[in-house]
Amino acid sequence: MKVTVLVDGSNTLFWGGEQARPELPKAVATSLVARRFQPVVFFDHSIDRWMNSAALDGLRMIAEVIIAPRGTKADALLLAACQGGKIQIISNDRFRDWRPDYPHMRKEWFVTGSIGKGQRVSFSKKLRSAPL
Numbered sequence: 001m002k003v004t005v006l007v008d009g010s011n012t013l014f015w016g017g018e019q020a021r022p023e024l025p026k027a028v029a030t031s032l033v034a035r036r037f038q039p040v041v042f043f044d045h046s047i048d049r050w051m052n053s054a055a056l057d058g059l060r061m062i063a064e065v066i067i068a069p070r071g072t073k074a075d076a077l078l079l080a081a082c083q084g085g086k087i088q089i090i091s092n093d094r095f096r097d098w099r100p101d102y103p104h105m106r107k108e109w110f111v112t113g114s115i116g117k118g119q120r121v122s123f124s125k126k127l128r129s130a131p132l
Contacts, residue, residue: 002038005127006078007063008091009041013050015092015115022051024115028090029063031121039063039090040081042074076101085109088128 012028013020025041032039041063047056059065068074075095079102082089092112099105112124 002036003128004087005032005037005039006081006087006089007032007039007041008074008078008089008093009043009059009065010047010050010074011091011093012041012113015113020050022055023119025051026055026059026062027115027119028113028121029059032090032127033062035127037127041065042078042081043067044074045070045072079105082109090123 007025007028009025012025013022015021015024015028025043029039029041039062041059043051043065045068047067051059056065066074066077068077075093075098078089078091079095079098081087084104085106085108088111089109090111090113094110095102095105111127114122116122
């Protein structure tokens with residue numbers, strides 16, 4: 001059984017620098033699948049600004065993709081989906097604006113990452129297969 005890991009897709013778009021790179025969320029998801037995790041990738045409603053439908057369809061082939069409805073922030077969906085920290089979140093965002101709504105938020109919920117040469121994905125800590 002694969003363990004679910006949540007991915008802040010809007011954040012991973014920018015892991016390669018200041019410009020959005022539409023191939024990066026798929027690289028992150030592919031890396032997670034290779035580690036036997038099941039990624040669920042969250043995007044804001046405006047994702048079509050950064051990724052075309054072909055790029056999103058390619059990502060959907062390997063991961064579940066959730067696009068927030070207009071007027072809803074993907075961060076809210078992502079934080080609600082983590083089930084109080086039972087499912088880890090891959091993001092370089094610290095979600096400081098969300099702390100009042102999630103006062104029990106802990107750093108253990110989050111795994112940061114980066115993209116290296118050859119689109120090699122690295123994570124800041126070990127991904128967990130059990131609740132934190």
